[in-house]
Amino acid sequence: MDGPTLREDGRAECAPTKPRHAKAARSHTGGRIGNQQYSADGDEMAALQAENAALRQRLADMERVLAQVEQKQLADQAEALDDISELLKLAEMAKTEATSFGHNTARDKMRRDIQTLQAILKKAKAERNDFKKTIKQTEEKLRLEMEKKHEEGLKSEIDQEIFTRIIKDDREKYRAHVVELVARIKSLEKEKHDVFLWAKAHQEIYVQEMRKLARACAKVKRMSDESTYEAKVFYHDVIQLKHVVLSDAAGLDDERQQQQQQQAKDDDTRCAAFVLENTAS
Structure with a gap:
């Protein structure tokens, strides 16, 4: 994977991060309802962890780009200082030559050289100021981006905690509802069994009464x-x-x-x- 690069204006370019997709695990068709709910919760937790990992990776890339920008800034400042030192040396040499030559031609040449050196120095100062301004803007953008990512990370952690609590509460309510339904089913089965026993106990009495009624009707x-x-x-x-x-x-x-x-x-x-x-x- 290639690292971040620097453009001509000093801004850092980061390679676009590829989205990560979390594969949802398929639950078995014969599993219970609780296992399916637990599997869905695990899939959502895995997706949140993958998103947090992507955010951390982008934050690390931004920090690495900031370090490279600072290194380039130091290198460019060193080069600018070397250029200024070289110009100062040339100015000293021009001054020395101006004193050694004659007053007429040497003075005119020295004046032209000084003007040229002053123009070069002014241009170098302007470029240095522009470079400082660009670096300052880049640092401010990086700082804002890092703060934004930090806030997003905190918000993601808070959302994850809230989601975990909601899932826990829903799971407890569902478990209590299942227990209540099981108790009701057991109660209905018991009532059904009691009715069956009662009907079985009174079946012979009903048969005898029906036989009596049949004989009376025939008579x-x-x-x-x-x-x-x-x-x-x-x-x-x-x-x-x-x-x-x-x-x-x-x-x-x-x-x-x-x-x-x-x-x-x-x-x-x-x-x-x-x-x-x-x-x-």
Whole structure:
């Protein structure tokens, strides 16, 4: 893996960090609910640990870049100081030469050399000031980035602690709920078993009562059939008696015959009502 590089403006370039993906472990299909919950919690904890490791790696890269920037700053400052020392030496040499040569040409040459040296020195000072300003801005950016990463690390740790507490509370509530459900299931099974034992104990009594009711129903049906037969015989006898009476009274006059016919109809009606009453009972 290549380390961070420096651009021409003195800023550090860091290679982009590749995101890390945490593989979630698949739980067995035949596992219990508690094991599945525990496996999911382990996967989330592993993802948080991987994220913290990535943050620590980036922080180490930033610190290494800062050290390289400081080393380059010292090297550039040393080079600038060497250039200034060299310029000062040239100025001293020019001054010495100016005193040794003649006043006319030597003075003009010395003036030009001094102006040139002053321009070079001014340019070097400006470049040095720009370089210091760039280094200061880079250091400030690195400091802000490090503080930001530190705050993110603290926030991640706090979030992880809160998440762990929430998972713990949820696990305890789920465990209590499971215990309650198991107790209810055991209670229902016990009630079911008690009902089964009670039904088994009273089964013989119910069978005997049903047999008694069946015999009573058969007896009532037999008595009803006999009553119906007697009513039919009585009705047949009444009809025959009516015919005999009508045949004996054939010589009576019409008025008497009408009265007898009306009485016969009434008798038929009463007989039919009696038969129907006996049949219904």
